[in-house]
Amino acid sequence: IPHSFIYMDLIQTFLNPLRDSEELHVQIRECHPRGALDLLLESCADVAILRCPEAYQDYFTEQASNHRLVYVPLCKTEFQILVSRQHPLAEYRVISREKLSAFPEIICRDEATTPQQDSTGSRCIYSVDRLAQIQLLWGNPSAYCWSEPLPEDFLRRNDLIQIPCSDIGPVYCEALVYNPTATLSDLEKALIEQLRNQTECCTEK
Numbered sequence: 001i002p003h004s005f006i007y008m009d010l011i012q013t014f015l016n017p018l019r020d021s022e023e024l025h026v027q028i029r030e031c032h033p034r035g036a037l038d039l040l041l042e043s044c045a046d047v048a049i050l051r052c053p054e055a056y057q058d059y060f061t062e063q064a065s066n067h068r069l070v071y072v073p074l075c076k077t078e079f080q081i082l083v084s085r086q087h088p089l090a091e092y093r094v095i096s097r098e099k100l101s102a103f104p105e106i107i108c109r110d111e112a113t114t115p116q117q118d119s120t121g122s123r124c125i126y127s128v129d130r131l132a133q134i135q136l137l138w139g140n141p142s143a144y145c146w147s148e149p150l151p152e153d154f155l156r157r158n159d160l161i162q163i164p165c166s167d168i169g170p171v172y173c174e175a176l177v178y179n180p181t182a183t184l185s186d187l188e189k190a191l192i193e194q195l196r197n198q199t200e201c202c203t204e205k
Helices: 005-018 033-041 052-068 132-137 154-158 186-204
Strands: 045-054 071-078 080-084 106-107 122-128 144-145 160-163 169-177
Touching: 005 186, 033 052, 033 132, 033 169, 045 052, 045 186, 052 071, 052 169, 071 186, 080 132, 106 144, 106 186, 154 160, 169 186
Parallel strands: 106 122
Antiparallel strands: 045 169, 071 169, 080 144, 080 160
């Protein structure tokens, strides 16, 4: 799955009914989309959720097709600005990219990932660890990061505020990818079905 609070929460909710099972063996890996594809191709994973910048969607769609993987688009997500409640811009209802350029940016990137989309400044802190990103926002109240829209209870628990950008924020595409020839467990089949149903519901809306 992506480095994502939302998708980790989705997986946790999916697994909750199984917490009292006598046997439960699940391996969850957070990684960038190229790494997720490699895990599928090396048979180290059976199901993946990819998230990539919108500009890279055609590349990953083509890569999945070339390797005969099933590629199911899930949604597009416009990221918002995430700051601590002590941030100088925390009282703003919307923030422009011009205002952001004065503050350090925390970027979710490692040396192997695809480039971060639309970085706004020259002062950057890199971390792929989600908890570390929150700690960096706490420890450096002038810092900010781009984030998927997060639930209010999560923001409240972590003393964070999410603010839309007055310009268009970075847009990421998400997709379910799996190998149709792999021997999938009942758990993996159920997860695929749930994600497909959610996609159909989103399309109907």
